[in-house]
Amino acid sequence: MLNHGIIGNERILALVSPDQSIDWLCMPRFDSPSVFARLLDGQNGGCFQILESLGDADRTFAYVENTNILRSQILNEQQGYELLDFAPRIVEGLGVQSPVEIVRILRPIRGRPRLRVVFDARPDYGKTKPAVALSGESIVIRGSDIDFFLYSNLPLSFVLEGAEFFLDRPVFFVFSCYSRAKRPDLAEVNFLLESTIQGWRSWAKTCSLPTFEPALVLRSALCLKLHTYKDTGAVIAAATTSIPEAIGTQRTWDYRYCWLRDAAFVVEALRRLSHLAEGEAFIRYLCNVVESGPLQPVYALDGARKIDEEFLPHLVGYKGNGFVRIGNAAHLQKQNDLMGEIILCLETFVTDPRIVIDDGSAIFALVERLVESAIANAPEEDTGIWEFRSMLRPYTFSRAMCWAAIHRGAVIARRLNHPAHASRWQQIADIERATVLDRGYNKDLGFFTQALGGEYPDASNLLLPTIGLLDAKDPRFVSTVRQYEKLLVDRGLMLRYRNQDDFGETSSAFTICSFWWCEALALMGELDAAIELFAQLKRRANALGLYSEDIDPATGELLGNFPQAYTHVGLIHTAMTIGELLAAREGRVRAWT
16 A cells, blocks of 8 residues: 655655565666565565564554654554654755664654664665675675665664564664764764754645645645755655556556656646745756757656666566556656646746746747647647557647747747747737637537547546636537546546557546536636535545555555646646635635735
């Protein structure tokens, strides 16, 4: 089950399970080979687990309030303790220090509970058994290109031998890529904890939250922040690889890379919450990758263009599903919607009065390249937003996003004093809009179709009002939503599409599509129905408020890579839209009304 929490510090991410096991961790960065991968192979993947034998006890697993620090508490009448898991994130002046390490702190609460440590590091996706040895005040793990180090105030022999010990004082573990001159002490570890708590709470305080479901939005914002890579400004799609969209299928992908589409949506969601630094960093990353050659859908964290896809057959896969992949062949695909998402992102930053544009010429050069690419590619077939591997089509959403790139590019051109470009681009945009509305809407079927002149429904078209192509109350869009509810909804969840793709028929619901549906209802004026649907979707998260990419409508099981940044973007936008419309309906024009 994907009942994990996630910890991190914008350099590394780890998935921690309620049974106190780190089941997934890649170091020294998000897309590095795994060190712990029990998530994908219970026997050979490796984990770092605290075992207890308290029997019948109260067990809680939650985030320390307004942070990305996890706390597990286990208590019975005689004994109890807590475990705190985090990646240090220390605010220093105007910067943040994010060492590549994970910290675990055990604290006794009641009695002297007996515990045991299972420390089973398996670097390089567990391809070979590493050499593990004592070296001074640390355990050193060698077995790949990088050495890893475990420090603890517990006798290290207890860790190596998995021996039981009484927890009668605080015990810490620091798992790191760094070799320290001497072992950290408890005072230093407590400082890291308290500084990380204060750092996350300071960040949370600056979030401009909606009045509707603010706590859930804040948790999503904290989750999105963990998907940003501070060294380059890249934003990853998810922390994991190869959690299948549906059990028993080859629908397994590696999402630990920067999809320009997903990243643009993430930084726009954070901007709406008043966090601008992430977007500025992404734009710098974007300028670098655009200069490296033709635009492609996905890049490595350092901007590398080549991220070849391969299988790891030695891992049994999530729940034995197999088909564990690293790398992603999507970097070779043609996806014409990209220019639209990036231009939409750039427009909001260019027009935001809080952001000072030092070099408007550089921004415009990027905009010009993207708009001209959209003009050239708009009539061309592509693989679409769903990354069909062999199904080149004139996808409606791709054509609509090309229109968005050209239209919003004209807005930016006017803003940056390029009237001739603005005039030409807007004329082309008007023609493109007419094309999408004429050929993308099937009058006989009563909905916007997956491809121009097509016959299949596609949930991506639920975004057409949010990009400004038409009003949400337009009869064509209202009819589309009504038809999609009949054709794509399965037990309260919206599927992406129903037609066959490269791997047959899809059965899982892509979680963000349900949030798109929810926001569409709100924009159509069906606010009460949107609130009711949001309440249902809220219950689909795991106990910590985190969402995966997909949900099995039949079982409710979370599937797909986890946590999925895109899904949390959908939640944030939907909650903010509902909150704004509720305030308008109820006349709450001031905070105290």
